[in-house]
Amino acid sequence: MQKILVANRGEIAMRVMRTARDMGIKTVAVFSEADRNMPFVRYADEAVCIGPALSAQSYLRGEKIIEVAKKLGADAIHPGYGFLSENAGFSKAVSDAGLIFIGPSGYSIEMMGSKIAAKQAAKKFNVPMVPGTEDPIKDLAEAKSIAARIGFPILIKASAGGGGKGMRVVNSEDELEQQMQTAKSEALSAFGDDAVFIEKYVGAPRHIEIQLIGDQHGNYAYLFERECSIQRRHQKLIEEAPSSCLTPDIRKAMGECAVAVARSCNYYGAGTVEFLVDENLNFYFLEMNTRLQVEHCVTEMITGIDLVKEQINVARGNKLSFAQEDLKISGHSLELRVCAEDPMNNFLPDTGKLEMYQPPKGPGVRVDDGYEQGQDIPIFYDPMIAKLVVHGANRDEAIERLCRAIDEYYIQGIQTTLGFGKWAVQHEAFRSGNFDTKFIDKYFKPELLMEEDPEREEVAALLSAVIWEQERKPKSAISSTNGSATGWKLRRK
Template structure:
């Protein structure tokens, strides 16, 4: 009997595993980096051990530190979650050698399925359909180029050791092949320490459908339906649902049997996911097998009524599977989206900083898997996912409605999120019709308003004015207040606007140029503003932090900064010349030097955070007077990087 479980992970998956383990009577141990000392998962576990500094390589990828934590606490089993060491065969072996049960498959299965080349060969031998291609052992560039001529175009270059879209390239014609091979090798080498590549015939606009499989140590294996993960951005899943709106009962049975074949072929144990590409004619092809619990496993749990982590722990104890294939039933529909701290209107730039308020929506059929709370901070060290928002319904449309409402009613103030972007996807007619393929976001959805920078409308500015003026007056009721007119200057993030606000008792009139909006305030208390606008009573959530005001209504979020009482030099639209870091991260390049003349919008510094590069630009034209950072520096959000003496400078005068 296993008694104490160490969770070798962080964030929402660590929290999710801890909750099931505690419910089953296990004692739990969390591990954490120095950056996660006060994280939710460390507080939920019975014990917690610091395993190193913030850097992933020194903490969550530090197998020795994790095993040492297990020894210190007497943990007899380790759950790896997903990511980090979850698909690391060496770590699985190290656990076995230390006498600790690894809650996952044998190292041999992890190693086989970790190679796209070897796994594809094994699946072909097992009778699982595979995409036509070339899987030569450590093929050279010349061998790949020669094989491509036989495969034909378009084709996919894939990193054999890859995942998450890294080392993957779509090649449309022969002239693009050699350059893409070199780039794919370089990316694969940097991401996985292995530059082996394979080629596959490109399946154009396919569905990405995966089968949840489970196997035990007694030779039993079952499948628990499918998940449709077709809505993707850069090969990263955005929306996952079960069952797939495209899959028929006959196709489900055929894919399920193929997935079980795949599991049995590699002597699998525990939870696994066999991923397939499905073309328009419903032909399916093996893509890869993930030898761990998937991020999107909650949708399978909601339609089967099973706790997959409980199943994992049961198999790890050597028990037979809880259900036979004939006992597994699918009920209703579930959809999951990943709520990220990122800005879709700015190229999905990751966001860092404090989460002032996080209040998940409540309602029938809703589930939130999260590892954050109000007051936590999103750092640049880890994936910026805040939560998984999942909705179940008796029908797909009911699940959609519930999920849209959950996204619109969830409050996140502090960091920009993709909440509006996600709700727009779920509400989209093509998605609603079940027509979304892997090309959906790049084609049908690519002009959606959620992907474009927007300016707050006059009614949104009027709501901000209500809150800011109320904060100035300090009055609970405005019913007897005399009429007053107040000028107001607000920074909306994209521009600075000047409003003329007139207060008449509990009514407020807001004028912006030729636009005019009027509403009545019924109450304002504890972060909620209630108004009557054109005869309709509505609520607006808000949070004020200094001069910054965060608001949420109409399914959208926006932020303004009150510049009304700031000096004109700070409030002018040309910028202050004090260039600050937009987020925590490291400086990978400095493109200017003191004395250099620059123009407004010119890139000064390149900042890296969350594995992405972010240009830091001049907010005004002028002469660089000080450069306060250099390549390799670790910087904090709002840290001063460059100072510019403000002055009118044309693009021709700047030193590019």
């Protein structure tokens, strides 16, 4: 393998290209018109524009990406995460074109891409399941019967879903018909498939996932767990490894179940098996992600394993470079997704220019980013700017290091999740490890960030003074001002 085309953008494209360069492999970037000046485009050995800003006209054009790979003599395609990374048809098309797909087979992706098929496959290996259905719900009568059997509240979920789409909590039979119709409609719109299933709703679980990897010779290993319970809109914001709640025995049991899920679909490459864990540390299979995860960095920090390098070597047909018994947990790692979102406004995406961008440095700090100072944050893609990752000898040291790194991370021009991240990891529930996926709902209020941000308080006080002064002036005097005060937009670090 001499040349890899990276079918992605931003920080993950840079991440893959850096490991490829370490391995002496050349890289090709494909980019949209909106990303023409992005760092990953300049970093690659070759770069080709494949279309306009919209993903459907650029990063989701599988046939165009394969055409570019063949034209430039690439041997393989790495899909990163998102976009085409879990598209079974794309994996097969890459292989059919005589290229190597750096990921699992189309068969594995297709099986695990259907939540129903994944549950059916995992059940054969006695992997614990949340009570519910194994087949799509046919009609309302069947839904009522199943709900009565397992008891409310229940969760209606899209079979082909992800990211919280096509997912509805139902608390009583009176809500069932409307919520089921809504879930099916949302699923059809988002995934082109309105199949839904029902499972018992676990009200306040922890979301814990197991990183695994397998080769094409039947060898598997699990690289321990990641705690991913700090979420908004069913999407993760803070991840850590290892989890603060698992015992060695439960960790081993979850790891072995994750490997069993991989075996059930003849999986090879890097993948993640996600579980819900209740207050009694009972764990239940949720789904399998057949790709590299955003949060793979924390696993790399505690194991010393370069997961992208392993992906490439597995795709080359090599055996895993380590066995299960070679792995051990070293220290503790935390990751904050630095997103262009406004925690003061329900974490809604924010766009604008990175007027100042200066990431932190120092011992135990890693920043995987895809932007530079002066660049615009586009509206077309995921709002994540960077991943701030730290490692410490223990959890307390990692938390303190993350707080220090957040303080040294200077961003101006857009709202970000940095302030929220510092608040969250300093909260007593997080510090004690006694938290779940309802952490934000239970504890977070936007005004809490105001209380802990003296700089913002100072700006707010200045604004109040200006407004008060303007109200004292005659209207004619106010209308003659240049409007600078009312045009201010608060920006926090």
